[in-house]
Amino acid sequence: MSHRIINMTVRDVRFPTSLEQHGSDAMVSLYRFTRRINKRTRLRPLLFLSTLQHTDPDYSVAYVVLDTESGLKGFGFTFTLGKGTEIVVSAVQALAGLVVGKSLEEIVSNFREFYRLLTSDGQMRWLGPEKGVIQLATAAVLNAVWDLWARAEDKPLWKLLVDMDPKKIVSCIDFRYITDVLTEEEALDILVKAQEGKQQRENQMLNEGYPAYTTSCAWLGYTDQQLKQLCTDALKSGWTKFKVKVGADLQDDMRRCRLIRQMIGPNSTLMIDANQRWDVDEAISWVSALAEVKPLWIEEPTSPDDILGHAAISKALAPLGIGVATGEQCHNRVMFKQFLQASALQFVQIDSCRVGSVNENLAVLLMAHKFRVPVCPHAGGVGLCELVQHLILFDYICVSADLNNRMCEYVDHLHEHFRSPVVIKNAHYMAPKDAGYSCEMFESSVETHQYPEGGVWKLHMKK
Amino acid sequence: MSHRIINMTVRDVRFPTSLEQHGSDAMVSLYRFTRRINKRTRLRPLLFLSTLQHTDPDYSVAYVVLDTESGLKGFGFTFTLGKGTEIVVSAVQALAGLVVGKSLEEIVSNFREFYRLLTSDGQMRWLGPEKGVIQLATAAVLNAVWDLWARAEDKPLWKLLVDMDPKKIVSCIDFRYITDVLTEEEALDILVKAQEGKQQRENQMLNEGYPAYTTSCAWLGYTDQQLKQLCTDALKSGWTKFKVKVGADLQDDMRRCRLIRQMIGPNSTLMIDANQRWDVDEAISWVSALAEVKPLWIEEPTSPDDILGHAAISKALAPLGIGVATGEQCHNRVMFKQFLQASALQFVQIDSCRVGSVNENLAVLLMAHKFRVPVCPHAGGVGLCELVQHLILFDYICVSADLNNRMCEYVDHLHEHFRSPVVIKNAHYMAPKDAGYSCEMFESSVETHQYPEGGVWKLHMKK
Numbered sequence A, B: 001m002s003h004r005i006i007n008m009t010v011r012d013v014r015f016p017t018s019l020e021q022h023g024s025d026a027m028v029s030l031y032r033f034t035r036r037i038n039k040r041t042r043l044r045p046l047l048f049l050s051t052l053q054h055t056d057p058d059y060s061v062a063y064v065v066l067d068t069e070s071g072l073k074g075f076g077f078t079f080t081l082g083k084g085t086e087i088v089v090s091a092v093q094a095l096a097g098l099v100v101g102k103s104l105e106e107i108v109s110n111f112r113e114f115y116r117l118l119t120s121d122g123q124m125r126w127l128g129p130e131k132g133v134i135q136l137a138t139a140a141v142l143n144a145v146w147d148l149w150a151r152a153e154d155k156p157l158w159k160l161l162v163d164m165d166p167k168k169i170v171s172c173i174d175f176r177y178i179t180d181v182l183t184e185e186e187a188l189d190i191l192v193k194a195q196e197g198k199q200q201r202e203n204q205m206l207n208e209g210y211p212a213y214t215t216s217c218a219w220l221g222y223t224d225q226q227l228k229q230l231c232t233d234a235l236k237s238g239w240t241k242f243k244v245k246v247g248a249d250l251q252d253d254m255r256r257c258r259l260i261r262q263m264i265g266p267n268s269t270l271m272i273d274a275n276q277r278w279d280v281d282e283a284i285s286w287v288s289a290l291a292e293v294k295p296l297w298i299e300e301p302t303s304p305d306d307i308l309g310h311a312a313i314s315k316a317l318a319p320l321g322i323g324v325a326t327g328e329q330c331h332n333r334v335m336f337k338q339f340l341q342a343s344a345l346q347f348v349q350i351d352s353c354r355v356g357s358v359n360e361n362l363a364v365l366l367m368a369h370k371f372r373v374p375v376c377p378h379a380g381g382v383g384l385c386e387l388v389q390h391l392i393l394f395d396y397i398c399v400s401a402d403l404n405n406r407m408c409e410y411v412d413h414l415h416e417h418f419r420s421p422v423v424i425k426n427a428h429y430m431a432p433k434d435a436g437y438s439c440e441m442f443e444s445s446v447e448t449h450q451y452p453e454g455g456v457w458k459l460h461m462k463k
Helices: A026-037 A085-099 A104-109 A111-119 A132-152 A157-163 A166-171 A184-193 A198-208 A224-236 A250-264 A280-289 A307-320 A333-341 A357-370 A384-400 A443-449 A455-462 B026-037 B085-099 B104-109 B111-119 B132-152 B157-163 B166-171 B184-193 B198-208 B224-236 B250-264 B280-289 B307-320 B333-341 B357-370 B384-400 B443-449 B455-462
Strands: A005-014 A060-068 A073-080 A210-218 A241-245 A269-273 A297-299 A323-326 A408-410 B005-014 B060-068 B073-080 B210-218 B241-245 B269-273 B297-299 B323-326 B408-410
Touching: A005 A085, A005 A132, A005 A443, A060 A085, A060 A132, A073 A085, A073 A132, A085 A111, A085 A132, A085 B085, A085 B132, A104 A111, A104 A132, A111 A132, A111 A357, A132 A157, A132 A357, A132 B085, A132 B132, A157 A384, A166 A184, A184 A357, A184 A384, A198 A384, A210 A224, A210 A250, A210 A269, A210 A384, A224 A250, A241 A250, A250 A269, A250 A280, A280 A307, A307 A323, A307 A333, A307 B307, A307 B333, A333 A357, A333 B307, A357 A384, A384 A408, A443 A455, B005 B085, B005 B132, B005 B443, B060 B085, B060 B132, B073 B085, B073 B132, B085 B111, B085 B132, B104 B111, B104 B132, B111 B132, B111 B357, B132 B157, B132 B357, B157 B384, B166 B184, B184 B357, B184 B384, B198 B384, B210 B224, B210 B250, B210 B269, B210 B384, B224 B250, B241 B250, B250 B269, B250 B280, B280 B307, B307 B323, B307 B333, B333 B357, B357 B384, B384 B408, B443 B455
Parallel strands: A210 A241, A210 A408, A241 A269, A269 A297, A297 A323, B210 B241, B210 B408, B241 B269, B269 B297, B297 B323
Antiparallel strands: A005 A060, A060 A073, B005 B060, B060 B073
16 A cells, blocks of 8 residues: 655644733742642653743644645654744645655655755755755654654654664665764764664663753752752653753852752762853853853853854863763754764764754764763654654664763643653653654644644633 | 824835746746846846855845835835745744834834834844844834935935944944944944045945946856847946856856956956855855956855855965855854954945844954955845945945945846936936935836746746
């Protein structure tokens, strides 16, 4: 039965996360709100991706559904922060002509060519190339194609990748513009070598899961009492790795970081995240002042485009034992290549919805391995945890074979809208079992949150 | 009378440049078509921005009109290649809420803040930041604001800038993420120092104009006879600087480059342009093979994101006396900063519609000056010549004070749709005299070419 794609729909789905913060103290109402909605992992959810740069986000997706002749469907999305999701929807629609009519078999028999078809359209390439809105749209479409492929093989995506012949994996990657760092032959060599011990690592992941860290304990503006309570709860639930938001006020950062370090002890891991707050010199001085709390990394110290800036920061902070992490807004493999070449990061933070889907993330994982830089995925938002867990499982089983200084971000928020939500046990991501890429949302959730016509939005607009 | 913005419209305007290439040999019909439509400068127009990457473009704009309370209008646009223009239109519409209701006075009294308002919206920033579709939209909107400002002052934009107090100029620039290379104080210092001799240079520009080069003589696929005829015509019209497209076939490149060099002689300038065709190593070997024709620069040898790749190419080609030029797809000041820091280019090619309008281009001009790298603007397409001439006039009069190895691209195409088209004399851009930023198109041209409802498109769709 042919999985020929006969239709592609895309919808603007937004969760009114910003609107819940009524009242004068946004943080207090946020705290109340999030306590109410989720007690599963005893963590407070991340509602702000960044309280500094992306204030009051409405976590959203451009949600793609592929219909095939066989009846099988593929689901995919890219993540956005509310306003402007309609622009991404428009970009996905512009790609439809390149997708509808093709069969899954045709696509995956030369996935590299299909990737290029989407990213190198003669007219649309000008709008990127391979960056911003058009790349987010590519991610949404290709995520749906990968979901469809995994469903067609009746496997979760990570397992599809783990079982795939290394030659086939390599054939999904566009090596254009990265051959000075990674050739097809080198990529194949990495994958073939990592076949050793693969089954053992797969078993390990099925039993123990992949280590996670939490971003939910130490938001800007929390009181000491709140911080203590959140840390106590998290430690009880088995969390040992904590990320703290910094960058608004140095004294406040020092207070919160010291308190957290005190709570979690010297053997737990502390990371700090500035969400692009600083220029280069300010980043160095600010983070140096926080060195006493021994953060493993400073995340997004400056512009996500500033490779040389990150390199300067990395060099300055290395003597303090602090690494630099970035990647959630790194827009393609050419940028990741340079971050690695320039020793501009010590932790690669891949994102499932920013670059060109699994195809481009495979290139990033392989380059990171070549440079021996650990990959610690970005997650949170809507569905980012659901997707990226597949990639990091593949990375461990088939590429890195290493868990040292590696962990995947976790935020306990909005999972209830997904048909196959993440499962966290003892601060580990448990390997997904359902077929697909975990992208499918409940149709009722999609309909209710469609913008602006969904019930949730009608309600909010009436107020 | 207040110039409060009371309305902003944006339209999708496309010129069916690809559709004219009917027949089996696109290049031949292109040649015929372009001979027919324009004999003014005796140059054949550039219809292909790149025959390699952006085949069959329909040169297009997202065209913005600002209406003010006073009745004064501002016109602006960004340039696209056809398909996907509707995505940029959608992005411009998403910015409208930040623009409508503001007065020109309010905007320009703190233009930096307004720039940040557009580029750092809490929700929309995620779609960039400052890159791709959302930055193209920012460019369109801000180009219209600058046009409005120049009209309000009854000056062509270049003259508005030339007469502006250096402190005011600096207040238009967002220095965020570039202070490690250029601080506000340094920028001011550059502008103040360049006040010396300013009047003399302005007079010189008014008399002689700014030197231009042509891209229209040596397209891929032209026969020897065509090349000879085009060169002969161009030389007769005073052209001394020529750009040749390369990268499809090395033997063909050598043939055409040798022929052109023979035609124009050793004292004319020859540049070559690969439109991102190669990976790093291939770029080095290919261009090395063309060294005998003594090109001044190789333009866009590889991915526009690959700073370190351009640096490697620059280093390898320096002993051959060949520089690297890039910038038309360089998406913001943070990228230009790094290209300069890494000695990754020897010619900065600013574009009037890719980055954040005049505001961001001012930052680029000043950084280029600090690094003593000449600026040679990219132009062509629709209206890019009209706009960028203002910026390079300002650069000469108020920043660089230098014409050595400096020239502005010129392509003789689609100027007839503009109310204040460029004037070329003896291969020089003559300083524009009309008030504004030369963005205004004839309303009849806009209506006829609106996509898909304009008359031109209705006609093509009937065929």
